[in-house]
Amino acid sequence: MLEALPEKGVPGEQILAELSELRSADLPTHGGRLFAYVYDPALDGLDELARQAHAISAHVNGLDPTAFPSLLAMENALVGAAARLLNGDGGTVGSVTSGGTESLILAVKAARDSRPELATPRLVVPSTAHAAFAKAAHYLRVALDVVPVGADLRADPAATRQMIGEDTVLVAASAPSYAHGVVDPIPELAAIAAERGVRFHVDACFGGWVLPYLRRLGADLPAFDLAVPGVTSISVDLHKYAYAPKGVSVLLHRDEALRLPQYFAYAGWPGYTMINPIVSSTRSGGPIAAALATLRHIGDAGYLELAARTRDAVATLAEAVNQTDGIRLFAPPETSVVCLAAEGVDLFVLADELAARGWHTQPQMAYGEMPATIHLTVTAAVAGTATDFAPDLAEAVAAARSKGPADLPAPLLEAAAALTPELVTPELIAGLAEGLGLGGGDFTRMAAVNSLLNVAPPALREALLTGFLSLLQRPAANGRQDQAAAAPNSVTE
Known part of the structure; x- marks a missing residue:
C-alpha cells in the first residue's frame, strides 16, 4: 500500500527504498531491450551527470526569465544548438517545450493565431502524422484534414495540394513518421505550401536529432530541415535521440514574425501580466539543465558515433526479420525504426512471445488497408543486444505459430x-x-x-x-x- 500523506513524516531512506521497489515493476529503461518510450545511449556516467544538473536547477522557475537568467541562457543555448543542427540561420528563433506534443500544439497555435480572420482554420496532415496533431486540432478548435498516404507510406504531394484550401493555416509532415520510420517528401510538400502561401511544419520530434547524423554517415535521406525553402517551422525532441532526460523539446521558427503568434499574453487582471511562449507558465529548470548537460557532455562527435551504432543496430534487426519465416519488414528500415508485419502467425501473440523473452516491443493496430504491425524504436544501446535478437525472434515466431491466434471467446x-x-x-x-x-x-x-x-x-x-x-x-x-x-x-x- 502506498500512502502519499502519512500522519507522520517518513525517513528519507525508507522513501527511497519504497520508490525503488515501485520502479522494480517497470519495464527496463536501459539495456537495449525496450523498443519504445525510452531512449538509451548506453553511456556510462550520463545518468548521474543529468541527475546532478537537474538538481542544480530543479527549483528554478521558467515563468520569469528576468528573475532566473540562468534558465534563459540555457534555453537560448539549446535553441541555438537545434537551429545549427537543423540548418537554421541568424534569424531562426525557438522555444524549449516539455515534449513533442507541446511543440506540435504550439506550431498549430502559431499558425491558427496568424489568421484570426478565419472562422474555421484548417490543418492538413498525412494519415501517418503523429496523433499529437489531432490533439492540437481538438484543443485549439482547428479542423483536421487527413490526406491518405501512398503505397510507400509517405505523404502524397498531389493529394496534399488538392486538400489545401483558403482556410488552411498549416500543412505538416513527418521526418520521419513515428509508426513506420519513413521520411515524407518534405521539399515537394513545402514547395506546395509556399506556393499557396501556407505555413509548413516539419514534425522531426522523433528523429530530428538523429537524421542529420545519419545523413553525415551516408544515409540516402531527403532534405527535411530549415534548409528546405518553404519550411517555416520544425520541432525536435531532445529527450529522444539527443538522449536528454524527459521532457524537453525544441520548436524552431524560421523568423521572429512567424513565432510571435505562438505567445500568450494577458494583462486584464490585477496580478502580474502573464506572458508565456509555451503552454505552461511555471515550469522547472531541472529538465532544461539536464538537457544542456547531456548535449555538452556527448558533443557533436559523440552524437555521430551514437548514430552509427543506431544505424548498425537497425541493420542487424532488419536482417533478423528478413531471415525469419512468418514475418516481414513492413517499411524500409531507413532511419531508426524497424517495423514488421506478420504472415502466418498472430502478430499480437508474437509480441507477447517476444516480451516473454525480454524484448519489449510496441504493437500497432491495423489502420485502413495497413495491417497490424510491430514497431521497434532502435537506440544506440541496442547495438549491444541486437545480435541476440535473431535467435529469440525465431523462437518467438515458432512459439506464436504453435499457439495460434489469441483466444477470444x-x-x-x-x-x-x-x-x-x-x-x-x-x-x-x-x-x-x-x-x-x-x-x-x-x-x-x-x-x-x-x-x-x-x-x-x-x-x-x-x-x-x-x-x-x-x-x-x-x-x-x-x-x-x-x-x-x-x-x-x-x-x-
Whole structure:
C-alpha cells in the first residue's frame, strides 16, 4: 500500500527504498531491450551527470526569465544548438517545450493565431502524422484534414495540394513518421505550401536529432530541415535521440514574425501580466539543465558515433526479420525504426512471445488497408543486444505459430460487435478488464486485449482505452493506492 500523506513524516531512506521497489515493476529503461518510450545511449556516467544538473536547477522557475537568467541562457543555448543542427540561420528563433506534443500544439497555435480572420482554420496532415496533431486540432478548435498516404507510406504531394484550401493555416509532415520510420517528401510538400502561401511544419520530434547524423554517415535521406525553402517551422525532441532526460523539446521558427503568434499574453487582471511562449507558465529548470548537460557532455562527435551504432543496430534487426519465416519488414528500415508485419502467425501473440523473452516491443493496430504491425524504436544501446535478437525472434515466431491466434471467446466478440462508444461505461470496462485477465494488474500477456482492440473501429477503441485508463487512474477508496504497473504496449497508446 502506498500512502502519499502519512500522519507522520517518513525517513528519507525508507522513501527511497519504497520508490525503488515501485520502479522494480517497470519495464527496463536501459539495456537495449525496450523498443519504445525510452531512449538509451548506453553511456556510462550520463545518468548521474543529468541527475546532478537537474538538481542544480530543479527549483528554478521558467515563468520569469528576468528573475532566473540562468534558465534563459540555457534555453537560448539549446535553441541555438537545434537551429545549427537543423540548418537554421541568424534569424531562426525557438522555444524549449516539455515534449513533442507541446511543440506540435504550439506550431498549430502559431499558425491558427496568424489568421484570426478565419472562422474555421484548417490543418492538413498525412494519415501517418503523429496523433499529437489531432490533439492540437481538438484543443485549439482547428479542423483536421487527413490526406491518405501512398503505397510507400509517405505523404502524397498531389493529394496534399488538392486538400489545401483558403482556410488552411498549416500543412505538416513527418521526418520521419513515428509508426513506420519513413521520411515524407518534405521539399515537394513545402514547395506546395509556399506556393499557396501556407505555413509548413516539419514534425522531426522523433528523429530530428538523429537524421542529420545519419545523413553525415551516408544515409540516402531527403532534405527535411530549415534548409528546405518553404519550411517555416520544425520541432525536435531532445529527450529522444539527443538522449536528454524527459521532457524537453525544441520548436524552431524560421523568423521572429512567424513565432510571435505562438505567445500568450494577458494583462486584464490585477496580478502580474502573464506572458508565456509555451503552454505552461511555471515550469522547472531541472529538465532544461539536464538537457544542456547531456548535449555538452556527448558533443557533436559523440552524437555521430551514437548514430552509427543506431544505424548498425537497425541493420542487424532488419536482417533478423528478413531471415525469419512468418514475418516481414513492413517499411524500409531507413532511419531508426524497424517495423514488421506478420504472415502466418498472430502478430499480437508474437509480441507477447517476444516480451516473454525480454524484448519489449510496441504493437500497432491495423489502420485502413495497413495491417497490424510491430514497431521497434532502435537506440544506440541496442547495438549491444541486437545480435541476440535473431535467435529469440525465431523462437518467438515458432512459439506464436504453435499457439495460434489469441483466444477470444465468441460471446465477447459478439458483445464487442454490438458496442458503440456511447455504450462504454465504467461498469462495462471493469467487466471487460476482469474477463480479459487484467483485473489483477497483470499486463504481461496482452494478445487477447490487442486482438479485441484491433477489430474495434477507431472511435470504439478510443472509448475502450479511455475507460480502461480511467479505471487504472483511481486512488483506493481509503486514500491508499495499491502498487500497479503502467499498462504497456498499445493499452495506453
